[in-house]
Amino acid sequence: VPHSPRDQDAGTCKKTTVAILGGGIAGIAAAQALANASVHDFAILEYRDTIGGRAWHKPFGKDKDGKPYIIEMGANWVQGLGNPGGPQNPIWSLAQKYQLKTQYSDYDNISTYNEHGYKDYSHLLSEYDDAYDIANAKAGEILLNNLQDQSAQSGLALAGWNPKKHDMEAQAVDWWKWDFEDNFTPLESSLVYGCAGDNLTVNGFSDHDNFVLDQRGFNTIIKGMASEFMKENDPRLHLNTEVTEIQYSKDGVTIHNKDGSCVSAAYAICTFSLGVLQNDAVKFTPSLPEWKQTAIQKFTMGTYTKIFMQFNETFWPKNTQYFLYADPAMRGWYPVFQSLSMPEFFPDSNILFVTVTNELAWRAERQSDEETKQEIMAVLRKMFPDQQIPEPTAFLYPRWSTEPWSYGSYSNWPPATTLEMHENLRANAGRLWFAGEATSPTYFGFLHGAWFEGRDAGQNIAAIMQNRCVNVESDKLRECGPRKHWETLHGTTPLADYSALTGWMADSFLNTNSE
Ligand SMILES: Cc1cc2nc3c(=O)[nH]c(=O)nc-3n(C[C@H](O)[C@H](O)[C@H](O)COP(=O)(O)OP(=O)(O)OC[C@H]3O[C@@H](n4cnc5c(N)ncnc54)[C@H](O)[C@@H]3O)c2cc1C
Structure with missing residues (x-):
């Protein structure tokens, strides 16, 4: 002491x-x-x-010349860039000023999976979007009239998006559409301020998010x-x-x-x-x-954990950015994988990362890397049952909730x-x-x-x-x-x-x- x-x-x-x-x-x-x-x-x-x-990066894995990639443990997207003539996100202005290397994140380029492999349940994505629009309008009404807030879950349910507890595909969509951004579940989030936060960035700047790939770090x-x-x-x-x-x-x-x-x-x-x-x-x-x-x-302070893996081959579809996985038993169980191996990202890097939040993130933080790796490998083998999936050659994730400068x-x-x-x-x-x-x-x-x-x-x-x-x-x-x-x-x-x-x-x- x-x-x-x-x-x-x-x-x-x-x-x-x-x-x-x-x-x-x-x-x-x-x-x-x-x-x-x-x-x-x-x-x-x-x-x-x-x-x-x-905005914290680390070296990870290696490229063809044996040089590590620089990957972001924390903030990774410039969110809401700005429309021509409209206000510009100051982060986007800075990104342009300092020639930050970024790439458009295409959230529509997503394939859906369950424990038996590929399964198209993408119609649920638009069902959610339709309900969100209604819930969003309601959120505005509540704010404008100084009425009582509610959880995003109740707002969405009243608007027609009410995923059943046992409908794991709908639960996976729910996670992707809400938790992936907000870190918390719709039940744990304010309807009014969750929607306001989203609107102010999306409508105030733009609905474009760019993923940061800059090798100098964000x-x-x-x-x-x-x-x-x-x-x-x-x-x-x-x-x-x-x-x-x-x-x-x-x-x-x-x-x-x-x-x-x-x-x-x-x-x-x-x-x-x-x-x-x-x-x-x-x-x-x-x-x-x-x-x-x-x-x-x-x-509330959440934990958002990106778990990075590099393989010696890209065994997943090469032109897909996002892979949504509906686990049969648990919502939020290694739910979204993102490929960085595409030509516009880190071409042929064979890097994939999966994101977990809160309970599942804290769980992963308490586990050894090896335990977490094996859980993820089991998921990947379910998602791609016809592939021989090799063990990753590099594996890394931060433990945000125990970082003494961030918690x-x-x-x-x-x-x-x-x-x-x-x-x-x-x-x-x-x-x-x-x-x-x-x-x-x-x-x-x-x-x-x-x-x-x-x-x-x-x-x-x-x-x-x-x-x-x-x-x-x-x-x-x-x-x-x-x-x-x-x-x-x-x-x-x-x-x-x-x-x-x-x-x-x-x-x-x-x-x-x-x-
Ligand atoms: C995993 C993750 C993903 C994210 N994704 C995005 C994203 O894609 N896009 C986006 O826009 N935002 C994202 N964010 C949020 C974004 O990173 C933060 O909003 C932003 O960086 C916060 O900046 P800040 O200055 O408020 O806080 P911080 O960046 O936390 O700065 C506070 C500083 O205080 C220092 N500090 C703390 N305790 C002490 C102490 N006792 N003594 C001295 N110094 C101390 C810390 O070291 C730190 O440097 C993400 C964050 C995380 C963690």
Whole structure:
């Protein structure tokens, strides 16, 4: 146990104006916003030896020349690119700026399987889509009229998609259409905010998702952002620095690190994941107020696990991107395989990966690689009964729920969440601000959500310090300043509360559904 840094008082700590806790995309976007507002005195404290956070890659397998491929453990898609003339996803703008290698993901290029091999149940995919459209309209109605939220499962059931517990093909479709994106089941997800999140990205930007294949890693765009306002080896970036305690008040913030060092700042922006906050990985002094603790525990952090395999041949159909598997006994049992061996991806790489979420992901995390591999091999042998399937030559998966700098993959809104509850997740506690994927009400779970939130926190703090908290953005009458929180939560949220001040960055959801 390292010696407690609490005996050091703020007077001996390194001083900075804004301490940015975490060097993921939210932290870097916050620093960039500060730099753009001429606040150059900041310090970024990052646990790992690199920036990028959950945009995290690793070398895997090998190509024909024996060189490993770079594959993404975390974020893998630019989701919702943008239409010509319409707003563009900032992640897509960055991807273009830094020439990130990506490839369109064709979710319609999917074949369906069960335990006896190929079986066409693709009609269920369109049945789901039809019901989703109805449920989505209903979600809009609930939001607009400030009615009570429900689970996505009940919304879908009322709209005509009600997969029976024993209909494993329908369950597989249900998983692919909902869990594959949201990480949680429809029963565990809010209808209103699940649909809103999807709409704001799909309608606000576009329904195109591009898969990142760049051999520099997805975090190239985050490094690119950082290079615009920081030099190589910039002394303001403190890598390998684990924050263990955050002391905050209305006057300032002092941060203590595991190595005994400390930083005192006028403001801090905590961008740690919801998982880090939920797991008490960092001590807050004083304890966070009850309204904040309640918000932290109210939202959910999921685990989304991609399990990568390389073989010495491509034994699966060469022109298919996705393979959906309906297990006879368990929903979500190695349900979706994705081929990276196609010409547009990693040609002839013989790489396939399968995704599992939550219960099944946690189970896989507790198993040895070998146990998981054998389970997957059994599934593949059922899916392709006529093939001789070799053992993989490389096999790799992350264990997100035990990574001490993340404790899970990304957040979700459970049923019956309200925007007010989320305002409390987002609100500052004195001089301590919060930003990141989970604090975005509109784009939670996405890189762009984290980007918007980091930028917003940085802009707000700069504006507060510079006394410009009236009409900071000339195009919109946007105020800034400390964020509102609710000591007492109400059951629902009036429409007027959906504004830029609460982080509701776009209004396409409201427009779409009021048409
Ligand atoms: C498996 C997976 C798949 C995903 N797929 C996609 C996708 O396809 N598309 C998409 O848009 N998004 C996707 N996401 C979500 C996306 O990765 C996140 O929304 C985004 O990266 C979050 O950025 P952030 O800055 O909010 O948090 P983070 O990236 O988590 O940044 C927080 C930083 O804080 C640091 N930190 C944590 N604790 C401490 C501590 N005690 N001391 C110091 N530093 C600390 C961490 O190391 C990290 O660098 C995925 C995420 C995962 C995990």
